[in-house]
Amino acid sequence: MSERYRCFFAVDPCDDLRRAVTSARGTVAAAAGDVRWTRPESLHVTLEFLGDVQSERIDAIAAAASVAFDGSAPFAMRARGIGAFPTLRRPRVLWIGIEAPPLKTLAAALDAALVRCGFPASGPWRPHLTIGRVRSLRGSAETRGRLEALGERDFGTTWVESVQLYRSHLQPGGSVYEELARFPLAGGGDKEGVADGHRQ
Ligand code: 2AM
Numbered sequence: 001m002s003e004r005y006r007c008f009f010a011v012d013p014c015d016d017l018r019r020a021v022t023s024a025r026g027t028v029a030a031a032a033g034d035v036r037w038t039r040p041e042s043l044h045v046t047l048e049f050l051g052d053v054q055s056e057r058i059d060a061i062a063a064a065a066s067v068a069f070d071g072s073a074p075f076a077m078r079a080r081g082i083g084a085f086p087t088l089r090r091p092r093v094l095w096i097g098i099e100a101p102p103l104k105t106l107a108a109a110l111d112a113a114l115v116r117c118g119f120p121a122s123g124p125w126r127p128h129l130t131i132g133r134v135r136s137l138r139g140s141a142e143t144r145g146r147l148e149a150l151g152e153r154d155f156g157t158t159w160v161e162s163v164q165l166y167r168s169h170l171q172p173g174g175s176v177y178e179e180l181a182r183f184p185l186a187g188g189g190d191k192e193g194v195a196d197g198h199r200q
Contacts, residue, residue: 004052006168007180009065009110010044011103013129014158017079018043021096021131021155028082028131031146032091033138038131042177045077045098045129047107047163048114048122061117062165062181068106068113069163073187075102079129079155088148089141091134096155098127106163161185 013021018040029035053061077100084091104127111122137144165181 003055005055005058005180006170007050007053007058007061007165008168009047009050009163009165011047011077011160011163012158013043013045013077013079014156017129017156017158020079021129024082024150024153024155025132027150028094028147031139031144031150032084032094032132032134033144034135035094035132036135036174039174042174043129043131044164044166044177045103045127047103048110050114050119057117058165058180061114062183064113064117065110065163065165065181066183068109069183069185071187072102072106072109072185074159074161074185075100077103077158077160079158081152082131082147082150083128084134084147088151089144091137091144091147093130094132094134095128095130098129100127100160103127103160110163 021043022040025035025037050061077098079096080099081097082088083095083097085093085095104125107122107125107127115121162185163183164179165183166177167180169176169178
């Protein structure tokens with residue numbers, strides 16, 4: 001019997017961004033309460049979550065993604081502002097906003113390719129970097145409103161040179177992600193204007 005893999009496509013933050021997230025933890029926790037932080041090595045920006053997939057389908061999915069990303073160039077991904085699902089006043093999932101128009105183009109191309117593979121089309125997508133999950137809230141809505149003060153904080157820019165297909169292993173201490181495939185963005189990017197960009 002074949003195995004089922006819990007899979008998703010994502011891009012990764014650079015090491016400076018991972019460090020910037022870690023150093024913001026104290027400020028965020030002061031406003032949000034008891035937070036289970038995403039491990040720095042597990043931080044990622046999900047493009048599309050596939051759910052459980054039969055392992056023998058992975059090769060076909062990777063081939064379709066490879067075609068979808070063909071000709072795409074590396075690009076700058078800016079991380080800015082703390083946000084939360086469902087809201088900043090009732091935060092459950094804490095994230096940093098991601099600004100990168102090329103990422104939306106990539107995600108749309110990937111979604112179209114996955115629809116051709118039989119997956120349902122994904123709904124509206126808000127690119128974000130999940131940094132933690134709130135275990136229990138602290139303080140009043142006003143205290144938590146302090147998170148809004150972090151709404152404009154700039155966490156820096158990552159130069160994205162590849163997309164990864166990950167398998168998620170659910171574990172009690174937090175999911176562990178295994179890279180199944182890497183898709184280099186080889187289409188000749190332009191690094192101009194990425195003064196504080198970093199290679200992954
Ligand atoms: P997120 O944290 O960026 O929101 C791997 O499980 C990743 O896939 C998660 O980190 C999450 O991305 C996304 N994910 C998990 N379950 C999901 C679901 N049911 N629907 C959409 N995305 C999901």
